[in-house]
Amino acid sequence: xxxxxxxxxxxxxxxxxxxxxxxxxxxxxxxxxxxxxxxxxxxxxxxxxxxxxxxxxxxxxxxxxxxxxxxxxxxxxxxxxxxxxxxxxxxxxxxxxxxxxxxxxxxxxxxxxxxxxxxxxxxxxxxxxxxxxxxxxxxxxxxxxxxxxxxxxxxxxxxxxxxxxxxxxxxxxxxxxxxxxxxxxxxxxxxxxxxxxxxxxxxxxxxxxxxxxxxxxxxxxxxxxxxxxxxxxxxxxxxxxxxxxxxxxxxxxxxxxxxxxxxxxxxxxxxxxxxxxxxxxxxxxxxxxxxxxxxxxxxxxxxxxxxxxxxxxxx
Amino acid sequence: xxxxxxxxxxxxxxxxxxxxxxxxxxxxxxxxxxxxxxxxxxxxxxxxxxxxxxxxxxxxxxxxxxxxxxxxxxxxxxxxxxxxxxxxxxxxxxxxxxxxxxxxxxxxxxxxxxxxxxxxxxxxxxxxxxxxxxxxxxxxxxxxxxxxxxxxxxxxxxxxxxxxxxxxxxxxxxxxxxxxxxxxxxxxxxxxxxxxxxxxxxxxxxxxxxxxxxxxxxxxxxxxxxxxxxxxxxxxxxxxxxxxxxxxxxxxxxxxxxxxxxxxxxxxxxxxxxxxxxxxxxxxxxxxxxxxxxxxxxxxxxxxxxxxxxxxxxxxxxxxxxxxxxxxxxxxxxxxxxxxxxxxxxxxxxxxxxxxxxxxxxxxxxxxxxxxxxxxxxxxxxxxxxxxxxxxxxxxxxxxxxxxxxxxxxxxxxxxxxxxxxxxxxxxxxxxxxxxxxxxxxxxxxxxxxxxxxxxxxxxxxxxxxxxxxxxxxxxxxxxxxxxxxxxxxxxxxxxxxxxxxxxxxxxxxxxxxxx
Numbered sequence: 001x002x003x004x005x006x007x008x009x010x011x012x013x014x015x016x017x018x019x020x021x022x023x024x025x026x027x028x029x030x031x032x033x034x035x036x037x038x039x040x041x042x043x044x045x046x047x048x049x050x051x052x053x054x055x056x057x058x059x060x061x062x063x064x065x066x067x068x069x070x071x072x073x074x075x076x077x078x079x080x081x082x083x084x085x086x087x088x089x090x091x092x093x094x095x096x097x098x099x100x101x102x103x104x105x106x107x108x109x110x111x112x113x114x115x116x117x118x119x120x121x122x123x124x125x126x127x128x129x130x131x132x133x134x135x136x137x138x139x140x141x142x143x144x145x146x147x148x149x150x151x152x153x154x155x156x157x158x159x160x161x162x163x164x165x166x167x168x169x170x171x172x173x174x175x176x177x178x179x180x181x182x183x184x185x186x187x188x189x190x191x192x193x194x195x196x197x198x199x200x201x202x203x204x205x206x207x208x209x210x211x212x213x214x215x216x217x218x219x220x221x222x223x224x225x226x227x228x229x230x231x232x233x234x235x236x237x238x239x240x241x242x243x244x245x246x247x248x249x250x251x252x253x254x255x256x257x258x259x260x261x262x263x264x265x266x267x268x269x270x271x272x273x274x275x276x277x278x279x280x281x282x283x284x285x286x287x288x289x290x291x292x293x294x295x296x297x298x299x300x301x302x303x304x305x306x307x308x309x310x311x312x313x314x315x
Numbered sequence: 316x317x318x319x320x321x322x323x324x325x326x327x328x329x330x331x332x333x334x335x336x337x338x339x340x341x342x343x344x345x346x347x348x349x350x351x352x353x354x355x356x357x358x359x360x361x362x363x364x365x366x367x368x369x370x371x372x373x374x375x376x377x378x379x380x381x382x383x384x385x386x387x388x389x390x391x392x393x394x395x396x397x398x399x400x401x402x403x404x405x406x407x408x409x410x411x412x413x414x415x416x417x418x419x420x421x422x423x424x425x426x427x428x429x430x431x432x433x434x435x436x437x438x439x440x441x442x443x444x445x446x447x448x449x450x451x452x453x454x455x456x457x458x459x460x461x462x463x464x465x466x467x468x469x470x471x472x473x474x475x476x477x478x479x480x481x482x483x484x485x486x487x488x489x490x491x492x493x494x495x496x497x498x499x500x501x502x503x504x505x506x507x508x509x510x511x512x513x514x515x516x517x518x519x520x521x522x523x524x525x526x527x528x529x530x531x532x533x534x535x536x537x538x539x540x541x542x543x544x545x546x547x548x549x550x551x552x553x554x555x556x557x558x559x560x561x562x563x564x565x566x567x568x569x570x571x572x573x574x575x576x577x578x579x580x581x582x583x584x585x586x587x588x589x590x591x592x593x594x595x596x597x598x599x600x601x602x603x604x605x606x607x608x609x610x611x612x613x614x615x616x617x618x619x620x621x622x623x624x625x626x627x628x629x630x631x632x633x634x635x636x637x638x639x640x641x642x643x644x645x646x647x648x649x650x651x652x653x654x655x656x657x658x659x660x661x662x663x664x665x666x667x668x669x670x671x672x673x674x675x676x677x678x679x680x681x682x683x684x685x686x687x688x689x690x691x692x693x694x695x696x697x698x699x700x701x702x703x704x705x706x707x708x709x710x711x712x713x714x715x716x717x718x719x720x721x722x723x724x725x726x727x728x729x730x731x732x733x734x735x736x737x738x739x740x741x742x743x744x745x746x747x748x749x750x751x752x753x754x755x756x757x758x759x760x761x762x763x764x765x766x767x768x769x770x771x772x773x774x775x776x777x778x779x780x781x782x783x784x785x786x787x788x789x790x791x792x793x794x795x796x797x798x799x800x801x802x803x804x805x806x807x808x809x810x811x812x813x814x815x816x817x818x819x820x821x822x823x824x825x826x827x828x829x830x831x
Contacts, residue, residue, distance in 0.1 A: 030709060051449045082365030082374075083516065090364065149548055156556040164552040165559075167519055167542050262544050264518040272363045272517050272545075277709065281364070 008301065012294050019290035020072070020283075024065045027279040034081045034277040055081050068283070077284040082276050087284045091266070093170060095288065098258070098265035102250045104181060105188035109250075110243055113193040117200025117239075122227060124205060132201075136194035144191040144253075148260045151183050166261040184261045188254075192246050199242045203235035210234075237307040244300035251296075252289045348808055354829035355538040356807070358561040358818070359550045362543035364517035368503035370491040371442050371450035376563060377520075377541065379488045379816065384522055384539060384824040386491030386505035387530075389417060389436065390482050392732050392820060394813045396641055398482055402431065402492055402506065412477035412767050419468040423529050426510045429494050433464035438495040440472075440485075452489035454747060455736075477767025479774065483732045488821065508534025508825040517543055522824075535809075535828035554579065560807050560829070563817030565800040566681060567627045578805030583627055583798045586814035587637045587730020587737070590680055592673065592690070592723060592792040597752035599722040600671065605664035607790055610723075612656040613701075615693035616794045623686050624797055631793030634785040635728065635737045639814035642734040642778035647786050657697025670700040675725045676711035683725050686794070717750055726750050732815060734778050735766050742785060751790025758784050806830045 035051040052058065059067075071078055077087040120132040139147075156164035166180040207213060208231060216226045255267030262268070266285055273281035362377030373382060389403040403417045423431040440462055443450035450456075461473040474481065484490070494504055503511055508530065509522035522539040542559060544550045551569055553559045555576060565573065565581070573579050594601040594610055601607050616630045629638065632650055636643045661669055673690070675683040687703035694701045706715050716724050731737040740746055743762055744754030758781055765777040785791060799817045803810060809827045813820035819827075 046446075047449055047451070047453050050447060054449065080365070082363075083367050083372075149552075152549075152552045152556075156558075157552055160556060163558055164556045165542060165544065165549065169513075169515060169519060171513075260546050260549055262542065262546065262549055264515070269364060269517070272365075276363050276365045278365055 004305075005302075008298055012298055015294050016287075016291055019294075020069060020287055021065070023283045023286040023290070024068060025061070027283050028061050030277065030279065034279065055079075055084070057081075068280075072287075078280045080273075080278055080281050082273075082278045082281075087281055090281075091269070091284060091288065094264060094266045094269045097168060097263065098251060098254055098267065100177075101181060101184060101188070101258075101263060101265060102247070102254060105185050105192065105250055106247055108185060109189045109193050109246075110196070112189065113196035114200050114239065114243070116193070117197040118204060118227060118232070120197065120201045121204035121208065122223060124208075129201075132197060136197045139190055140194040140198075142191075143256075144187055145256050145260060147190050148183070148187045148257055151187055152260075155183060164261070166263040168264065184257050184263055187257055188250060192250055196239075196242055196246055200235075200239050203238045204231055207231050207234045233307075237304050240303040240307060241300045244296050244303060248293045248296035251292050348830075350532065350535045350809060350828040351830070352535050352537070352828070354536050354806070355540060356536040356561065356824065356827065356829060357540045357542060357559045358563075358823075359544040359553050359559040360541045361545055361564060362517055362541075363545075366516045366543075367500050368511070368514065369500040370439070370489050370493065371448065371452070373451075373488065376817070377543065379821045380541065380563075380818065380824070381511075381520060382488035382491050383821045384507060384509050385503050385511050386493065386507045387423075388487075388490050388492060389485035391822075392483070392486040392815055394811060394815075394820070396639060396732065396814060398486060398732075402436070403482070403485070406482050408479065408481070408769060412479050412481070412769055413474045415472045415474070415481050416465070417470050417472065417482075419470070420529070421468055423506050424527050425494050425506050426504045426525060427494065429504075431492070431506060432467045433470050434495040436470055436492055437462050437464060438497075439492045440490065443489060450489060452487060455484055455487065455489075476763070478735075479767060479769050480733045480735050483736070486732055509539050519543060530825070533825045536824075539824050554802055554804060557804060560804040561818060561823060561827075562802045563799070565802050567624045567797070567800065568681075570625060570627060570800055573802050580803045580805070580807065580810060582801045582803065582810050582812055584801070584812035584814055584817075585629060585637065585796070586639055586799050586816070587635075587728075587796070588799060589631055589635065589637070589728050589730065589793050589796045590683075590686070591726040591728060591750065592794070593716075593726055593750035594790040594792065595719065595722045595724075595752050596754070596790040598719050600669070601722060601751075601790060603664050604788060605660045606666075606669065607788075609657040609660035609664070609669065609697060609699060610694070611650055611792055612653045612660065613694035613697040613699045614690050614792055614794055615652040617652065618693065619686055619689055619794050622689065623682055624795060627798040627800055629796045629798075631795050632786060633789065633791055633793045634782040635741065635791070635793065636734055636778075636782055637730065637796050637814070640734055642775055642782075644779040644782040646779065647783060650786075652693060654693070654696035654698075657694070657699060661698050666698075668698045668700060670702065671723055672702045672704055672721075673723045673725070674704050674706050674711075674715050674721055676706040676708055676715065678706075678708040678711040679725045679727045680797070687725065690794070717748065719752060724750060729816065730814070734781075735762070738762055738781060739766070742781075742789065742791075753785075753788075753790040755784055755788060803827075 035048040068078055077091060079086055116132055120129045123129050152164040155162045162183055163180055166184055168177045168180055213226060213231060216230050254265055255271060258265045258267035259271050270282060270285040360377050360380055362375050366375060366377045367373055368381060370382065387402045389401060390398040391401040393399055402420050402423065404420045406415060406417045408415050419431065419433060419436060425431065443452040443456040444459060458474045458476060458478060459472055460475050463471050465471050491505060497504055501514060508525055508528050510525050512521045512523050514520045520541045524534055524537050528534050544553060547566060550562055554562050570581060573581050594607050596602060611633050620628055620630060630649060632647055673687050675687045677683060684703060684705040691701035691703055715721055716726060739762060741748050742753065744759055761777045761781050765774050768774045801818050806829045807827050808830050811819055
């Protein structure tokens with residue numbers, strides 16, 4: 001168990017290192033240059049060169065990569081190319097905004113999806129089950145920007161009920177932020193739930209046909225008790241895995257929703273920085289996304305082991 | 316009256332028009348109302364986390380709009396493209412126009428309580444000069460050899476060559492006046508109508524009214540808020556749902572939709588913004604003037620104006636000055652779309668047909684690839700086989716545009732306060748952005764003499780000849796001038812058109828007021 005954990009951890013660190021190298025050198029390959037982009041129609045060669053030098057871009061790429069990596073180990077994410085400000089504090093606010101949004105979405109989406117999936121499994125092959133399956137199919141197949149625009153058109157433009165722009169600031173209290181968050185959270189819940197619903201349903205149905213489920217039924221236990229006490233715990237392992245992976249998708253996949261609602265999170269920061277070719281910020285964001293994904297993946301694996309005694313004792 | 320004539324006349328009168336050419340009721344009312352104080356003006360502005368209040372490094376729509384909200388400049392550009400005093404009360408060129416004296420306004424206070432004097436102005440201008448300057452206005456200020464204070468409220472600017480338009484250079488957004496040695500750009504200090512109260516780059520910025528503002532009859536609202544909105548649909552939705560009151564850079568494709576929404580006021584401003592196709596005059600086929608002529612006759616400008624701009628603009632005539640420019644030459648006949656003429660010039664160049672690649676990119680203007688296709692369709696009848704290449708937006712300006720190995724590229728120009736600026740930037744043989752690599756000795760000579768000429772009649776004759784030279788011989792195909800299109804919510808009053816930029820030449824925050 002411990003060796004397995006250590007191995008997973010080591011693999012995680014190596015993965016992060018690999019991701020950092022890919023991110024850095026992919027950034028180098030991007031065509032164009034932040035300085036001429038930033039100066040726009042005023043970009044004379046001298047002004048571009050002066051700006052590039054002031055940001056240390058005259059150093060070779062490998063030197064800059066090693067310096068960046070060294071900084072990372074000391075918790076320093078570097079400075080932005082375009083405005084020369086430190087990236088750390090900038091990302092801190094943005095990350096907390098993203099985590100707030102993703103957290104709220106998860107808080108609604110997970111119980112909603114697992115509950116709906118369980119109900120669908122219990123009433124397998126009824127009209128209710130078919131409706132849930134069909135709707136989840138539709139939401140899986142429709143891109144999230146479509147739902148976002150649909151929600152804006154209906155709730156903001158037509159009904160004037162909710163704001164279409166979700167710009168939150170650090171001075172706002174949670175009560176002030178909440179109404180601004182309703183539309184983005186709604187969009188995220190709709191688009192992330194489908195996968196979880198379908199997997200919950202499938203996992204439950206797989207254990208429903210087992211002999212112990214039959215035995216429990218013959219004992220005369222009510223159906224809800226069978227599902228809660230016997231079936232869900234046994235189906236938990238794949239469900240937990242898909243929930244955690246969906247959380248990772250939620251955090252990393254916020255980019256589009258944040259851009260549409262102008263929500264000041266990591267995704268919007270990344271879109272912004274790509275447009276301005278602010279490579280150092282893009283790299284920092286990319287690395288944080290990579291770490292998030294790798295850590296949540298590890299958690300999914302660990303949960304699978306903890307929830308499944310066979311895996312737990314094998315190693 | 317033709318639609319085009321109608322549009323430009325109405326813009327000159329400072330009116331906004333609905334789809335059918337009728338005055339919007341809100342605007343009709345605005346004409347007779349007197350400004351009222353109060354309220355919070357919210358605008359949707361394009362921006363990014365790279366935004367700064369630093370006048371030297373500001374970028375994007377945010378940078379320009381914020382400049383005229385926080386700061387004042389030495390002079391103010393008016394809607395008729397003349398200038399009026401702002402922080403400079405008066406100015407005068409010494410004979411020869413290489414030395415200029417500016418008299419500064421007295422008793423003007425900065426937001427931090429400091430009183431404006433010559434040192435502040437000299438500091439603010441010097442930030443854009445010198446080797447180490449990273450300023451976007453560096454080339455604009457390069458002709459200045461010396462600035463000194465004659466007394467506490469008078470400065471002398473010395474140039475390396477005569478320039479009759481020098482005061483215009485001080486109206487630009489970079490030339491904002493801040494206190495001497497001021498550098499804390501997260502908390503900018505200016506003399507403008509509003510004091511910045513919060514600034515979160517790429518998210519939001521807020522201002523409150525400057526209680527000591529020196530300018531009479533300006534800066535009417537209590538609070539200004541810029542929300543950084545970049546997604547085109549989100550911008551429109553925010554206006555429709557009433558979360559913002561003002562929006563610049565409206566896509567022509569969305570104009571009809573906006574005009575149909577009750578309460579939304581759309582303002583068109585005819586101005587100097589034009590699209591360009593640069594024909595490389597230094598290398599490749601377009602060194603032959605006949606082929607350049609063929610390209611100029613092979614473009615169906617009217618179709619581009621109708622289909623892409625949906626009428627929100629004017630036809631281009633292969634030269635850079637719009638009708639709104641005081642030096643516009645009305646004697647140059649509008650070049651028609653004439654495939655037979657194109658064929659005629661191909662024959663003169665010794666060709667039956669001609670194939671060429673046109674580089675376009677979304678980095679220039681929206682739908683640039685589609686506009687290229689319209690060009691290609693029309694050109695086909697003139698024996699020209701135009702292959703439209705859509706280049707990625709990343710790197711277009713650095714690697715494709717202004718690259719002598721590309722025979723034909725797409726560009727876009729915002730227009731400049733003076734004829735001299737746009738011609739010096741793009742058409743002089745040594746111009747930094749001579750995208751067509753065009754060189755003409757007579758033109759260069761005229762440009763230098765016109766710049767130093769203080770006699771307006773003589774200058775006019777020179778600028779007219781220069782336009783004719785570009786029109787006939789130049790490497791530019793100018794299909795259309797695109798209007799600046801703004802949209803406002805129902806509460807905004809005091810709207811006017813401005814030929815210099817979006818949202819009243821970026822001065823909307825100090826000019827509009829809110830109703831109720």
